[in-house]
Amino acid sequence: MSILLDSFFEPSASGHGGNHRSAQILELIERSQLAVTRLNRQLLNNARDRYLAGIGSILNPQTAGFLLKHQIQVQPSFKSIAFCGFQRQLYDQALAQHSGCKLLVWEATKNYVAPFVAKDQNFKVIAIPQNLESFVPDAFHESLSTEIQALAKADIVFCISREEEWLLRLHGANAHYLPYYPPHAIEQHLLTIRRDRAPKNRYLILGSASNPPTRQGMIEQIHWLKQIRQHLSFEVDIVGYKTESLQEYCDETFVLHGTVSDNQLTTILTQTKTALIHQTASSGALTRIPELLTAGIPVVANGNACRSAHSYSGIYCYDDLFELLDRLNQPLDPAPMLPRPVTAEKRFIDAVQHLSQSSPNATIASL
Secondary structure, eight states: OOEEEESSSSSOOOOOHHHHHHHHHHHHHHHHOOOEOOOOOSSSHHHHHHHHHHHHHHHOOHHHHHHHHOOOOOOOHHHHHHHHHHHHHHHHHHHHHHOSEEEEEEEOOOOHHHHHHHHHOOOEEEEEEEEEEGGGOOOOOOOOOOOOOOHHHHEEEEEHHHHHHHHHHHHTTTTTEEOOOHHHHHHHHHHHHHOOOOSSSHHHHHHHOSSSSHHHHHHHHHHHHHHHHTOOOOEEEEOOOOOOGGGGGOOEEEEEEEEEOHHHHHHHHHOSSSEEOOOSOOOOOOOHHHHHTTTTOOEETEEEEETOOTSSTTEEEEESHHHHHHHHHSSSOOOOOOOOOHHHHHHHHHHHHHHOOOOOOOOGGOO
């Protein structure tokens, strides 16, 4: 029997942090000895048909009945109601067609209607938000209260950060912390980098400059490092999608690599002295930091970036330019091995096994 997995990302050792988190989740599900069927969200094939379906969903009395039944608070706009109505149709069809266990592992939590439809069809729901979507700048989403209402509808929620666990529990969700730990293929590659490291006097900034919060943090970070450069001697490699667009902010201290191959990135990670992460308004570096530490690379990060990672050995946090200078003046030892979150992994596996076998009226409290 298989369970139904709903994710936006392909579980992959390549790609970005979202792919890596999905790969971790799939690996844990496989350890629970259950098969997985991925939810097919291709209800319609093109944007025009989806737009027309959105209009139809507004006129469909079932949409209003669904919103009223579950008291879902959505913005009174065409876009919000059309989104809700279309997603209701998509999940209604996908869940009805699933012939395996009535368990939805819901990673695509931006689609906030999913748990309500699932409960209507007597499915159990495990929610695994990659982040709280309401906190993502420049993205379409409903209010934080609507998102929390949907997550609280799940039987259990596994959060990637302590802060999200705390917030969701305050609002009645059965939330637990499942930190990111690199899945096997990524872990083995990172251990090879750890073994082969030969650090030089170079720092590394790694991230996508196409992401507005990441770009904003990189620009501020460059300004701070240019001031620190008056007191310390170093060079900085900046790696990631569209980082070459940061040229106007840089001087000869910075080498802009843009997108690099896996082999090029491996070489840079092997040679870097320390990874530097600086974020302004953001959800943190919740996959990047564990991977860097697994590779043996110490991390210097500001408070926004290192949330939920303060307790890890090998990470050095700062809140202002003077603290950053102080951190970079210190000898930074190679990062020790990141401990595997065994207890959290077991809690997740137990929840998957329990809910895949439960009757519609069973609860997770028996775990």
